[in-house]
Amino acid sequence: MRVIKIDGEIGWDVTARDFKTELYSVSGDVTIEISSPGGSVYQGVEIFNAIKAYNKGEVTTVITSIAASMASYIALAGDNIKAYDNAIYMIHNASVFSMGDARALRKSAMIVEGLSNLLAKEYILKTEKTPEEISKMMDEETYLFGSEILEMGFV
Numbered sequence: 001m002r003v004i005k006i007d008g009e010i011g012w013d014v015t016a017r018d019f020k021t022e023l024y025s026v027s028g029d030v031t032i033e034i035s036s037p038g039g040s041v042y043q044g045v046e047i048f049n050a051i052k053a054y055n056k057g058e059v060t061t062v063i064t065s066i067a068a069s070m071a072s073y074i075a076l077a078g079d080n081i082k083a084y085d086n087a088i089y090m091i092h093n094a095s096v097f098s099m100g101d102a103r104a105l106r107k108s109a110m111i112v113e114g115l116s117n118l119l120a121k122e123y124i125l126k127t128e129k130t131p132e133e134i135s136k137m138m139d140e141e142t143y144l145f146g147s148e149i150l151e152m153g154f155v
Helices: 016-024 041-053 070-075 102-127 131-139 147-151
Strands: 002-007 030-036 059-068 080-083 088-091 142-145
Touching (some): 059 070, 070 088
Parallel strands (some): 002 030, 030 059, 059 080
């Protein structure tokens, strides 16, 4: 079985282009080990979709230390999702850097809300929690430790 590592910030240390090149070079079952504080939503969505589209075998994602922010979303792309019993998992609303006049800032706020809703759909699908429960967890920037990740239904 091939192991691919997502280690570092999504979009900086781990780019979608490099990840896809590595993923597309293998066949058969693959394990993706995740140790990431998160990063770019756009790069993360592309990585998530590449994992979902992988059809040469089964994909197991394993949270080896931390899957926070965008990395928490990527972890859910696996056919099997696992975490070490001392792993850390964090979900929150999307965030962006923004500047401009009031119109530009309102538009940025609408985009961030849309991105957060997109991420929430996968958390809801995986955990079977209500949209309100996931929204509250994201609003509060929820950290889960070890067995809490399993108890809350993310793995």
